[in-house]
Amino acid sequence: MNRIKLMQTLATALLTGALLAPAWAAPSPxxxxxxxxxxxxxxxxxxxxxxxxxxxxxxxxxxxxxxxxxxxxxxxxxxxxxxxxxxxxxxxxxxxxxxxxxxxxxxxxxxxxxxxxHFSLVIGVKAGSGITTPAMLKGKRFAFGDEKALLQKAAVESMGLVSTDFSTFAYLKHYDNIAKAVLAGDFEGGILKDSVAEAFKPSGINVIGSTAPLxxxxxxxxxxxxxxxxxxxxxxxxxxxxxxxxxxxxxxxxxxxxxxxxxxxxxxxxxxxxxxxxxxx
Structure with missing residues (x-):
């Protein structure tokens, strides 16, 4: 390829790249x-x-x-x-x-x-645990997220349970932590966001209660x-x-x-x- 043809090829490639580049531009100073x-x-x-x-x-x-x-x-x-x-x-x-x-x-x-x-808060348990309703968690161990997350407590109460119903409960901060702790057997149940429960369903999380859409x-x-x-x-x-x-x-x-x-x-x-x-x- 001679010099002129090479330069033409490079120019075409650069122009094509500019046309095909994303429309997003970097922020200015x-x-x-x-x-x-x-x-x-x-x-x-x-x-x-x-x-x-x-x-x-x-x-x-x-x-x-x-x-x-x-x-x-x-x-x-x-x-x-x-x-x-x-x-x-x-x-x-x-x-x-x-x-x-x-x-x-x-x-x-x-x-x-x-x-x-919208989303729902749900109660999740480990598949095969034999727990099929929120009421069956009375006397069991339960996991919440953030201690300041009032909606989680309100959601659990809307499903017929209060904190004093559990033998023990703990605050694990994050929904992923709750799902993993339930699967590990550290708790019999826990409060989860519906999308997190869905993500952990293949790993063995079952939903036994849910709020209305929020x-x-x-x-x-x-x-x-x-x-x-x-x-x-x-x-x-x-x-x-x-x-x-x-x-x-x-x-x-x-x-x-x-x-x-x-x-x-x-x-x-x-x-x-x-x-x-x-x-x-």
Missing amino acids: KAAEVTMGSVAMDIPVEMIKRMSVLTNYLALSAHHNVRFRPSPNMGSAVDDLGKGQTQIAYLTPVAYIEARKKYGVIPLVAPTTQGRP PGYVFAVHPSMPMPLRNSLRDALLALKKTTPDMAATLEAFDAAYDGFVTVDDPAYDPVRKLIQPYQK
Whole structure:
């Protein structure tokens, strides 16, 4: 191949690569600095892995400098957002309600499963244990998650049980920890998010009780966040759907049960407020 033909070939290849490259652009040096927080849903290394995939997506699609700041528990996630240590956070319904009450945070979007922004809390047991109803867990060992997760206690009571019914109970922080402890035989039952119970079903988790559908987790923002920044983050999350391999991989890494996001408002969380009201001081 002579020199002229070689240069023509290289030019064509570069042009084709530019046309086929992803439309996402790296954030500019003047882009907004955004720190994302989250309730602790898993061990820190897994949380960082899950959330970093999402922050990378937002950085590229919304053109902001987005980073993740882990929180050790629900209370710190709420206070980090309310005090401006984070500007956007992924919160449980109860954490959102607390952050709304204390700091006036604003709900942005909620993730969807099969197109719906709802989830259920369930009681899981080990397959083959012979336990088929919540009442059969009386006198047995039971696992909760975060001690401050009022919704978990309210959910268990809605299924006919209270903490004093168990011979012993413990707080294992994360739903994955609960499922693994039940499978290991450390506890006869535990409270799980429905998607976690489904993920552990092949390993031997059986569901023996469930709440009605509840409004799901939510991304909320600090009330001082400028509207243009808020809108750009909202639009980027709403655009994240399983319509391309890259976006499907991003959602899969964040939470395999999720298939997108929808906008959500504060009144959507009134059913949870009603459910946890007896447990609030």
